Each structure stands twice: as structure tokens, then as C-alpha cells.
Amino acid sequence: xxxxxxxxxxxxxxxxxxxxxxxxxxxxxxxxxxxxxxxxxxxxxxxxxxxxxxxxxxxxxxxxxxxxxxxxxxxxxxxxxxxxxxxxxxxxxxxxxxxxxxxxxxxxxxxxxxxxxxxxxxxxxxxxxxxxxxxxxxxxxxxxxxxxxxxxxxxxxxxxxxxxxxxxxxxxxxxxxxxxxxxxxxxxxxxxxxxxxxxxxxxxxxxxxxxxxxxxxxxxxxxxxxxxxxxxxxxxxxxxxxxxxxxxxxxxxxxxxxxxxxxxxxxxxxxxxxxxxxxxxxxxxxxxxxxxxxxxxxxxxxxxxxxxxxxxxxxxxxxxxxxxxxxxxxxxxxxxxxxxxxxxxxxxxxxxxxxxxxxxxxxxxxxxxxxxxxxxxxxxxxxxxxxxxxxxxxxxxxxxxxxxxxxxxxxxxxxxxxxxxxxxxxxxxxxxxxxxx
Amino acid sequence: xxxxxxxxxxxxxxxxxxxxxxxxxxxxxxxxxxxxxxxxxxxxxxxxxxxxxxxxxxxxxxxxxxxxxxxxxxxxxxxxxxxxxxxxxxxxxxxxxxxxxxxxxxxxxxxxxxxxxxxxxxxxxxxxxxxxxxxxxxxxxxxxxxxxxxxxxxxxxxxxxxxxxxxxxxxxxxxxxxxxxxxxxxxxxxxxxxxxxxxxxxxxxxxxxxxxxxxxxxxxxxxxxxxxxxxxxxxxxxxxxxxxxxxxxxxxxxxxxxxxxxxx
Numbered sequence: 001x002x003x004x005x006x007x008x009x010x011x012x013x014x015x016x017x018x019x020x021x022x023x024x025x026x027x028x029x030x031x032x033x034x035x036x037x038x039x040x041x042x043x044x045x046x047x048x049x050x051x052x053x054x055x056x057x058x059x060x061x062x063x064x065x066x067x068x069x070x071x072x073x074x075x076x077x078x079x080x081x082x083x084x085x086x087x088x089x090x091x092x093x094x095x096x097x098x099x100x101x102x103x104x105x106x107x108x109x110x111x112x113x114x115x116x117x118x119x120x121x122x123x124x125x126x127x128x129x130x131x132x133x134x135x136x137x138x139x140x141x142x143x144x145x146x147x148x149x150x151x152x153x154x155x156x157x158x159x160x161x162x163x164x165x166x167x168x169x170x171x172x173x174x175x176x177x178x179x180x181x182x183x184x185x186x187x188x189x190x191x192x193x194x195x196x197x198x199x200x201x202x203x204x205x206x207x208x209x210x211x212x213x214x215x216x217x218x219x220x221x222x223x224x225x226x227x228x229x230x231x232x233x234x235x236x237x238x239x240x241x242x243x244x245x246x247x248x249x250x251x252x253x254x255x256x257x258x259x260x261x262x263x264x265x266x267x268x269x270x271x272x273x274x275x276x277x278x279x280x281x282x283x284x285x286x287x288x289x290x291x292x293x294x295x296x297x298x299x300x301x302x303x304x305x306x307x308x309x310x311x312x313x314x315x316x317x318x319x320x321x322x323x324x325x326x327x328x329x330x331x332x333x334x335x336x337x338x339x340x341x342x343x344x345x346x347x348x349x350x351x352x353x354x355x356x357x358x359x360x361x362x363x364x365x366x367x368x369x370x371x372x373x374x375x376x377x378x379x380x381x382x383x384x385x386x387x388x389x390x391x392x393x394x395x396x397x398x399x400x401x402x403x404x405x406x407x408x409x410x411x412x413x414x415x416x417x418x419x420x421x422x423x424x425x426x427x428x429x430x431x432x433x434x435x436x437x
Numbered sequence: 438x439x440x441x442x443x444x445x446x447x448x449x450x451x452x453x454x455x456x457x458x459x460x461x462x463x464x465x466x467x468x469x470x471x472x473x474x475x476x477x478x479x480x481x482x483x484x485x486x487x488x489x490x491x492x493x494x495x496x497x498x499x500x501x502x503x504x505x506x507x508x509x510x511x512x513x514x515x516x517x518x519x520x521x522x523x524x525x526x527x528x529x530x531x532x533x534x535x536x537x538x539x540x541x542x543x544x545x546x547x548x549x550x551x552x553x554x555x556x557x558x559x560x561x562x563x564x565x566x567x568x569x570x571x572x573x574x575x576x577x578x579x580x581x582x583x584x585x586x587x588x589x590x591x592x593x594x595x596x597x598x599x600x601x602x603x604x605x606x607x608x609x610x611x612x613x614x615x616x617x618x619x620x621x622x623x624x625x626x627x628x629x630x631x632x633x634x635x636x637x638x639x640x641x642x643x644x645x646x647x648x649x650x651x652x653x654x655x656x657x658x659x660x661x662x663x664x665x666x667x668x669x670x671x672x673x674x675x676x677x678x679x680x681x682x683x684x685x686x687x688x689x690x691x692x693x694x695x696x697x698x699x700x701x
Binding site for chain 2: 175
């Protein structure tokens with residue numbers, strides 16, 4: 001909800017006390033002096049829940065169930081990062097068919113989460129609507145299409161995991177149960193429809209008007225030699241980063257930033273960076289599936305795409321990819337001999353990063369020889385992007401101050417929503433900003 | 438209040454969030470086939486996750502997600518209660534304190550130091566508690582996450598002025614109806630199902646694992662007997678305690694069983 005006076009000229013602040021259409025509770029406070037930005041605070045007031053603390057003493061098999069509860073929007077991402085990190089600690093390798101199923105699972109979550117954000121949270125900004133329901137009055141067929149598209153992603157997760165929010169089938173070593181071929185084949189017709197619809201959705205988003213705004217980002221994402229990244233790969237950037245997940249904590253630090261009293265993730269000695277669709281896309285464009293790549297070229301957003309507002313188009317293009325990838329996996333699927341590999345717990349440390357819909361999600365676990373967790377560290381994408389969001393606002397606001405304050409405020413909200421921030425995720429790890437006056 | 442076309446005013450609905458993962462309110466957006474129908478039957482006037490419109494109360498129906506973990510939220514829930522004619526809690530956090538209630542058996546200051554670099558910036562309560570420990574609640578919808586069809590049923594019932602048809606029997610009933618072979622009996626799996634309320638559709642047994650309790654205790658559960666069965670299967674006291682100390686850990690029925698483990 002905005003609190004605004006009539007004109008941005010002469011205003012001393014921009015305030016959004018409760019940022020709407022994001023997951024979780026956040027606020028924005030900007031201080032102005034004339035046409036200059038004096039301070040930007042993207043504040044988080046979501047209460048902390050202390051996952052890393054209470055994971056200590058829990059059994060490793062519980063980690064995917066518990067960490068899923070960090071976020072109702074991307075539970076599969078938490079399940080994936082946790083099992084990969086635990087499997088590295090245990091020194092076990094999974095069946096190739098299980099690997100494919102995990103990619104399919106993740107593709108389902110990408111479809112669901114991307115379509116939710118593109119249509120229900122972000123598109124209303126571009127169309128001047130307060131929300132998707134207002135949008136549905138003027139663009140009903142598009143909203144109905146998006147709802148069905150989103151449901152197709154949910155259906156993949158429901159087949160593989162019993163339900164779309166906090167699915168129950170994922171465990172270290174594989175799955176509690178894997179689907180039969182016929183169960184996956186039953187998804188094909190809907191996915192074929194979804195593939196065509198996601199192209200239509202991408203075309204629709206490309207008709208939106210985008211502010212003329214580009215930044216010199218350092219993009220960080222996974223990169224895999226053979227495929228568009230989901231579960232595996234090295235962490236790379238467009239400025240020379242190329243590391244294994246095990247080196248994450250040597251490379252990224254959390255610094256105390258004077259202007260906000262908040263600690264943000266930064267690249268050591270280089271500052272803020274961007275994770276998420278824009279980073280994945282710019283770093284892995286050559287791995288995109290054919291229909292997705294063709295749509296990108298048709299819509300004129302081929303890399304380098306440096307305008308964060310165009311992330312809505314990129315999300316739609318990644319949705320096309322997720323549909324194509326899901327269809328490919330379903331066609332190739334042969335059930336594994338065993339749904340999961342058996343293991344004996346052993347003491348060890350394991351790290352992994354996977355690509356949550358909003359970007360890189362890092363987990364580390366230290367286990368004892370009974371399989372109990374001694375320590376856990378989780379770095380979600382939004383805490384990595386938080387500093388970058390503020391940097392964008394510093395650059396973006398001076399160029400729009402000629403607009404009325406109400407409009408400036410809305411555009412700032414939109415600029416934050418470019419990142420699809422999930423504050424529920426971030427808060428359990430973010431260093432909260434508490435203003436003491 | 439706007440009209441629904443029959444001359445009747447459409448009830449105003451508000452959705453509030455406290456400490457949670459957002460998954461239960463997302464269930465409303467995930468009810469893809471029902472969303473536009475629900476939106477046509479009510480006026481959603483406060484739902485920050487979905488809309489910039491944030492109208493002031495009073496509201497006819499308030500849906501509350503999340504548990505109370507800060508001083509600020511303990512005050513806010515009082516204001517929310519005053520604004521809502523009918524207040525429905527949705528999900529395990531709101532009805533029993535959620536997974537974050539694990540702090541209730543530990544020193545929360547140690548938790549703060551474990552996670553945060555600057556503990557002095559963090560303001561939190563020692564306990565994570567359900568909404569009903571703070572204000573009267575008209576209906577509690579269980580689940581971690583809730584079942585979206587049960588949410589649609591609760592809203593429909595409230596609109597029709599009848600009691601929501603939400604079963605309070607155990608997961609075993611759903612499991613039998615699904616046609617599952619009992620994995621506790623046939624495979625010796627540790628399963629909380631006999632003590633847990635139905636609502637999920639018995640998905641864990643259907644996916645080859647024991648129920649882990651997302652919907653919390655059923656009406657009058659014999660949770661002690663389930664713990665005893667787990668002991669016979671060879672689970673350690675620690676493992677039994679962990680089983681009861683998860684998403685509905687602070688419900689008094691599960692609390693009793695898990696605290697009994699501390700005495701052993």
C-alpha cells in the first residue's frame with residue numbers, strides 16, 4: 001500500500017509500507033534530496049523462523065521435508081538442493097533415471113512458479129492493474145490460459161510427489177516411489193498444449209512497454225556442458241567466476257552495508273550480483289531447447305538482455321523450455337530398477353546449489369556418523385539478489401522522478417518485482433533491517 | 438460491499454500472513470479451477486500476496502496464515518480479530534505453531550546467535566504459538582499445507598451459512614479408501630497415520646512411506662499407542678520424539694508424547 005503525495009518533484013521520500021504481490025512481508029523506503037537519491041532500503045519485516053538452528057539434531061532423511069517448509073512457492077527447489085548436498089556428504093551417486101525424474105519435477109515447479117509470477121504478480125504492473133482479478137476483467141482468455149498453464153506445472157509435481165505444495169516423494173538417494181511410464185504419458189497432451197500456450201504467453205509479455213533501463217550486471221548461475229541448468233553444474237558468471245558449489249562460501253560473503261544496517265550476499269571484492277532467470281538465460285542461451293530459443297529470437301530478446309524489466313519475457317521463455325524439457329523426459333523415461341539407492345550414514349560435509357525459479361539456492365550440511373545433522377547453511381536466491389535490487393533502484397529512480405509520486409512508487413515496486421523476490425525464503429537467513437529512531 | 442447480482446452483498450474477505458512459508462495462502466491461487474469462481478462470490482479486499490488493493494476493515498471473513506513469533510505480531514493479531522466477523526486459521530503454523538515452534542523447547546537466543554550475525558537486530562518471542570492461544574478462532578483448517586479443496590469447502594460453507602464439512606477422523610480412513618495395503622502392518626514402516634487427521638488423501642502411504650503428520654492430531658488421538666508401536670518397530674526414543682516434533686509439534690496431543698520422551 002503506498003503512501004504518496006501529489007508530485008515526485010520536491011518529495012523527500014518514497015515509501016511502500018507493505019510491498020504487494022511478492023511472497024512474504026517486505027517494505028521499501030527511499031530518501032530523496034532534490035533529484036538525488038540519498039538512501040534506498042529494501043526492508044524485510046518477515047519474522048525469522050530459524051531453520052538452520054532447528055535442523056541441528058534432525059535426521060538427514062528429514063531435511064527435504066523440513067526445508068521444503070521454508071517456501072510454499074518453491075518447495076521442490078529446497079528439496080532438490082538439500083538432497084544433492086546430502087548425497088555429496090554421503091558420497092552416493094543416484095540412478096540416471098532418478099536424475100531425469102528430478103529434472104522433470106523441477107521443470108514442473110518452474111512452470112508453476114514462473115506462470116504465477118509472470119501472470120499473477122508481475123503482468124498487472126505492465127497492464128496498469130492492481131491485481132490478476134482486475135486483469136481478468138479485461139484479459140479473461142489470457143488469465144484463463146495462464147491458470148491452466150500453471151496447473152500443468154502443478155500436475156507434474158502432483159504425479160511425482162503427491163501434491164504441488166510440499167510434495168512427499170523426495171528423499172536422499174532418490175524417491176520413495178517413482179511413477180509408472182503410463183502415469184507420465186498421461187501428462188503429455190496437456191504439456192503439448194502448455195508448450196503452445198507458453199509461446200503465446202511469451203509473445204504477450206513481449207508486447208509490454210519496458211522502461212529504457214540497462215545495467216552492467218554480474219550474472220551468476222549454474223552452467224552444465226549438455227543442458228540448460230536445473231540440478232547440476234558449476235557456478236559461473238559473465239565476469240570470470242567458475243567454481244564448484246563446495247567453493248561457494250569462499251567466494252561469496254555477507255557484508256554489513258552501512259546505509260541499510262543489513263548484511264547482503266556479495267561477491268568477494270566485486271560487490272552485488274544477480275541470480276535468477278536473467279542470469280541463467282544470458283549465461284546458458286546456447287543450451288535452450290529449440291522452441292524456446294526460436295521464441296527468444298522472434299521476440300528480440302536474444303542475449304545479452306540487460307534490462308531487468310524484460311525478465312518477465314525471459315521467465316515466459318524459460319516456461320517454454322520447461323515444457324519442452326518435460327516432454328523430452330517423459331518420452332525418454334524408463335523407470336529405474338530401484339526408486340532410491342540405499343546408503344549407510346557416515347560423517348561428512350556436503351554442499352550443493354540448484355536453480356530455484358528465482359535463482360541459485362545453496363545448501364550445506366555437516367552430518368555425524370548416525371546421519372544426524374550437526375550444522376546446516378542455506379542461502380536462498382532472494383538474499384543474494386537483495387543488494388542488487390537496491391543497486392537497481394539507486395540507478396532507476398533519478399530517471400523517473402519527473403513522474404507523479406504515486407507513479408514513481410508503483411514503478412519502484414515493479415522494479416523490485418522484476419526479481420520475483422521471495423521474502424519468506426530470504427527472511428530466515430537475511431539479516432533484517434531494523435530502523436531505530 | 439458490492440452485489441453478486443442476486444441483490445445480496447458479497448462478503449469481504451481478507452487474507453493475513455504471520456510467520457509462515459506462504460504455502461497455505463498460495464493454495465487459494467493454486468485452486469486454479471475455482472479461483473475465478475471464488476473471486477466472483479466474494480470481494481477479496483486485502484490479500485497482499487496477490488493484490489496492491491489493501492482496504493481497511495471490517496471484514497466478513499479473515500483467513501489467517503502463520504504463527505505468532507514477534508511482539509508486533511502478537512499485537513497485530515488482536516487488531517485482525519477485531520476487524521474480522523469470522524476468523525479462520527489456515528494451516529499448521531496458524532493452528533499449532535508450525536515447524537518454527539521447535540524453538541519452544543530450546544533457548545531462542547541461542548537460535549538467534551546460530552542464524553544471525555547481529556543478534557541485536559532481531560526481535561523475536563521465545564515461543565511460536567498458534568493463533569488460538571491469542572484470540573478466539575471460529576474455524577481451524579489443518580494441514581501443512583492445507584488441502585485447497587477443503588479451503589474452497591470452508592469458504593462455500595461460510596457463504597451458505599452452514600458448518601464446513603471437514604472430517605476429523607484419521608489418515609487411516611483415507612488410506613483404506615484409497616486401497617492401500619497398510620504399510621505399518623505389511624512393511625513395518627513407522628507411520629503416524631492412526632493419530633493424524635485426514636485431509637491430505639493419505640499421500641505418504643500411497644508413495645511408499647509412513648505418514649509424517651502434516652494435518653496434526655485427529656480428534657481424540659491415541660498418540661501414545663502410535664509411539665509404542667514405533668518403539669516395537671525398533672525406533673529409538675530420539676527418533677520417536679522427532680516424529681512427533683515436526684509441523685504440529687506444539688499441539689498438546691503431540692507435545693505430550695514428545696515430552697514423555699524427554700523423561701525417558
